[in-house]
Amino acid sequence: MSSSPTQSISLTRYLIEEQRAGRINADLRLLIEVVARACKTISIAVGKGALGGVLGDAGTPGVASMNIQGEAQKKLDVLSNEILLEANAWGGHLAGLASEEMDTSHPIPDVYPRGNYLLLFDPLDGSSNIDVNISVGTIFSVLRCPDGVTNAADEHFLQPGTQQVCAGYTTYGPSTMLVLTVGNGTHAFTLDREVGSFMMTTRGMSIPEETKEFAVNMSNQRFWEPPMQRYVGDLLSGKEGPRGKDFNMRWVASMVADVHRILTRGGIFSYPLDSKCAPKGGKLRLMYEANPMSFLVEQAGGAASTGRQRMMEVQPTGLHQRVPVFIGSKKEVEAAVRYHAEHDTSHSSK
Ligand SMILES: O=P(O)(O)OC[C@H]1O[C@](O)(COP(=O)(O)O)[C@@H](O)[C@@H]1O
Ligand SMILES: [Mg+2]
Numbered sequence: 001m002s003s004s005p006t007q008s009i010s011l012t013r014y015l016i017e018e019q020r021a022g023r024i025n026a027d028l029r030l031l032i033e034v035v036a037r038a039c040k041t042i043s044i045a046v047g048k049g050a051l052g053g054v055l056g057d058a059g060t061p062g063v064a065s066m067n068i069q070g071e072a073q074k075k076l077d078v079l080s081n082e083i084l085l086e087a088n089a090w091g092g093h094l095a096g097l098a099s100e101e102m103d104t105s106h107p108i109p110d111v112y113p114r115g116n117y118l119l120l121f122d123p124l125d126g127s128s129n130i131d132v133n134i135s136v137g138t139i140f141s142v143l144r145c146p147d148g149v150t151n152a153a154d155e156h157f158l159q160p161g162t163q164q165v166c167a168g169y170t171t172y173g174p175s176t177m178l179v180l181t182v183g184n185g186t187h188a189f190t191l192d193r194e195v196g197s198f199m200m201t202t203r204g205m206s207i208p209e210e211t212k213e214f215a216v217n218m219s220n221q222r223f224w225e226p227p228m229q230r231y232v233g234d235l236l237s238g239k240e241g242p243r244g245k246d247f248n249m250r251w252v253a254s255m256v257a258d259v260h261r262i263l264t265r266g267g268i269f270s271y272p273l274d275s276k277c278a279p280k281g282g283k284l285r286l287m288y289e290a291n292p293m294s295f296l297v298e299q300a301g302g303a304a305s306t307g308r309q310r311m312m313e314v315q316p317t318g319l320h321q322r323v324p325v326f327i328g329s330k331k332e333v334e335a336a337v338r339y340h341a342e343h344d345t346s347h348s349s350k
């Protein structure tokens, strides 16, 4: 196989280039390398499936182990969380970390040197797909620890997405891929299992502004707000309808897989507010799902919104805060936002 120039670039070499260019420092480079190595370990566990005894629910038979989200944890949720914790706790590049699977943020023990970064992660995304061998992933976001703070606590993580210095995800699918941004475009790396290295396979991912593909869990339709009903109704009306073109639908139910498809060929992914999840503010989490995906998508020329506000400008109020999500091709996200604005304007006067 002739290796194109891109493929000869390993993740390590790419990070050294970014450091030489002054866009990242040694601590952030180390942090990314440590997270990438942890994801390789998770990839091996995921790849083993039933042979590795990692499928199924955590907890004991009949007694599910629940996380702060009120969701039953899968064995791989717990194992992936442990792998990321163990890999990062001693590194000297962090002041604290937080995870979907942990109630509160995890301070770095006094015995270890501390760094200036805060790491947030969804250790295993797409948990409902684990036992059925469909792509799952890990999502992560990096923030700076506020100056003068040595013992990071939950409130120090509550920074808007615009403050992220790095974001990424790995997908554990037919191949294991790492998609990363440090604020200089979004790039994809594929794990070369023989060598054990992530090799760059796409430099500068670019999302087409227009799309004919949408992803949403249609089974929630009757619970959606009116603007969302109208927006999707018009998509489904196709070229005979106000949008004047036919749209196709996809829904993997693993955010990493749906967003990876969009970063690769365009589309829009949405998990809107519905009357079921409204009391919680939405289904997906701002800090370790929506914000990192928004940074990656915006760096690839796409857009991300709550439907009413640019995602990365949302001021967080809680570590596990949930938000409505519209993310993907710029013009299509703008269209979804327009439907919400038109509704809110016409209803505000009433
Ligand atoms: O089950 P639904 O309603 O289709 O929701 C699927 C969504 O839930 C998630 O699985 C939530 O993430 P976790 O698996 O990390 O809890 C997303 O990956 C996915 O987009
Ligand atoms: Mg998730």
Ligand SMILES: [Mg+2]
Residues within 6 Å of the ligand: 077, 100, 122, 123, 124, 125, 126, 127
């Ligand atoms: Mg998860």
